[in-house]
Amino acid sequence: MAALEYIKPTDSIEAYNILKNNPGAKVIAGGTDLMVMMRNESIKPECIVDIKGIEATHILRFDENGLYIGASCTANEVMNFGPVKEYYPGLYDALKGLATYQVRNRATVVGNLCNASPAADTAPVLLAMGAYLDIQGPAVWQKPLLEFFTGVKKNSLSQGEFVQGLTVPRPEPGEKSIYYKKGRIKGADLSIVGVAGVFSRKGKLRIGLGSVYTTPVLVVADDLLDKDDLKDRLVERVLNSINPITDTRASREYRIDMTRYYTFKVAEDLMREASI
Amino acid sequence: MKDIILKVNGRKYNLRIDESMTLLKVLREELELTGTKEGCGEGECGACTVLMDGKAVNSCLVLACEAEGHDITTIEGLADGELLSDIQEAFIEHQAFQCGFCTPGMIMTIKGFLDENPNPTEDEIEEAIAGNLCRCTGYKPIVAAVKDLVERRGNDGYNR
Numbered sequence: 001m002a003a004l005e006y007i008k009p010t011d012s013i014e015a016y017n018i019l020k021n022n023p024g025a026k027v028i029a030g031g032t033d034l035m036v037m038m039r040n041e042s043i044k045p046e047c048i049v050d051i052k053g054i055e056a057t058h059i060l061r062f063d064e065n066g067l068y069i070g071a072s073c074t075a076n077e078v079m080n081f082g083p084v085k086e087y088y089p090g091l092y093d094a095l096k097g098l099a100t101y102q103v104r105n106r107a108t109v110v111g112n113l114c115n116a117s118p119a120a121d122t123a124p125v126l127l128a129m130g131a132y133l134d135i136q137g138p139a140v141w142q143k144p145l146l147e148f149f150t151g152v153k154k155n156s157l158s159q160g161e162f163v164q165g166l167t168v169p170r171p172e173p174g175e176k177s178i179y180y181k182k183g184r185i186k187g188a189d190l191s192i193v194g195v196a197g198v199f200s201r202k203g204k205l206r207i208g209l210g211s212v213y214t215t216p217v218l219v220v221a222d223d224l225l226d227k228d229d230l231k232d233r234l235v236e237r238v239l240n241s242i243n244p245i246t247d248t249r250a251s252r253e254y255r256i257d258m259t260r261y262y263t264f265k266v267a268e269d270l271m272r273e274a275s276i
Numbered sequence: 277m278k279d280i281i282l283k284v285n286g287r288k289y290n291l292r293i294d295e296s297m298t299l300l301k302v303l304r305e306e307l308e309l310t311g312t313k314e315g316c317g318e319g320e321c322g323a324c325t326v327l328m329d330g331k332a333v334n335s336c337l338v339l340a341c342e343a344e345g346h347d348i349t350t351i352e353g354l355a356d357g358e359l360l361s362d363i364q365e366a367f368i369e370h371q372a373f374q375c376g377f378c379t380p381g382m383i384m385t386i387k388g389f390l391d392e393n394p395n396p397t398e399d400e401i402e403e404a405i406a407g408n409l410c411r412c413t414g415y416k417p418i419v420a421a422v423k424d425l426v427e428r429r430g431n432d433g434y435n436r
């Protein structure tokens with residue numbers, strides 16, 4: 001590794017200014033992806049800006065607006081936060097399957113999104129839940145997660161900007177959520193496909209998909225809820241929204257088959273749960 | 277280069293390090309704490325696991341600079357002189373290692389995990405050590421050691 005500068009600002013604006021004035025700077029929160037990329041030299045930052053010194057990035061809170069997850073909150077912290085299992089079970093499922101126990105003690109939810117991997121475990125479910133990001137620029141502004149992913153490992157942040165936290169809206173009464181991840185093995189692995197669903201009788205049916213397109217995908221199917229052949233139509237809509245590739249984990253065909261299977265399963269399980 | 281103070285196994289060390297150094301590298305090369313192993317260097321094998329404020333983390337994925345201000349515990353910090361910790365004793369009794377390369381990381385993961393969840397199911401134990409690869413034991417004696425330990429701690433409240 002070449003010479004590197006390490007800076008730990010305590011203030012968001014200060015962090016923004018450092019990042020803005022150093023094009024070779026990278027943000028570190030959990031660092032579980034960044035450190036690997038630095039080691040294999042796929043990135044060579046000149047400066048590392050550690051945002052864990054900023055108090056606001058540690059906020060983890062559940063109130064009438066929903067769940068707020070600061071950028072420094074780790075996967076295990078979020079998973080073990082009581083309201084998550086109760087109100088956001090799909091997010092709980094996604095966090096449970098994310099990497100390994102030790103990695104989850106470092107990896108952050110916001111970092112998982114910022115890396116913008118098509119396989120990011122938390123992205124499908126957070127898309128389906130309608131999450132939005134607090135972005136620190138010259139001032140803080142909000143952006144729907146849906147508009148954040150722009151390509152494989154690409155996000156829409158401008159020079160200097162970083163995500164300070166995200167809000168997951170409070171679920172409607174009776175709303176259900178779920179996430180299924182298909183990996184190669186039972187243990188820690190990247191997903192072959194990931195399918196999340198959010199459903200409420202009041203007229204919401206959202207499917208989030210991972211590893212089947214250049215970005216995580218959201219399919220809105222609220223209009224299908226009163227249809228008799230809902231599940232078939234839903235699967236059709238989902239399959240029309242994806243374009244998976246063949247890679248070392250699985251073939252395109254297998255991904256399509258698994259997406260079909262898990263979309264059906266997600267729809268079935270959500271409706272069964274909602275009718276209990 | 278940067279001056280940092282690292283707190284490891286209760287001691288505060290004054291260090292001048294290259295900012296790109298990982299915690300793993302500083303532990304092994306600057307502090308001669310070679311109990312912590314490097315297997316993969318990229319978060320896959322768990323051989324480098326240490327505790328940071330009581331939580332198990334891969335020290336190959338942490339910059340030494342990031343570790344400043346936190347309490348680090350390595351395998352060297354578990355025993356009290358000649359007196360081994362109960363996890364180490366359980367590993368010996370169950371022969372939960374062969375070559376021993378994965379053992380320090382395995383034990384640190386288990387230490388962090390049991391401090392958080394003192395009464396885990398077998399599934400939970402297996403899930404917790406899924407990030408610690410062992411090429412020798414087949415994991416069975418390791419899980420048996422942890423189960424036995426949990427039971428014993430429950431019986432006499434023995435925990436050191």
Ligand code: FES
Nearest residue numbers: 315316317322336
């Ligand atoms: S050396 Fe850190 S996980 Fe393998």
Ligand code: FES
Nearest residue numbers: 374378410411412
């Ligand atoms: S005892 Fe040899 S790798 Fe685990």
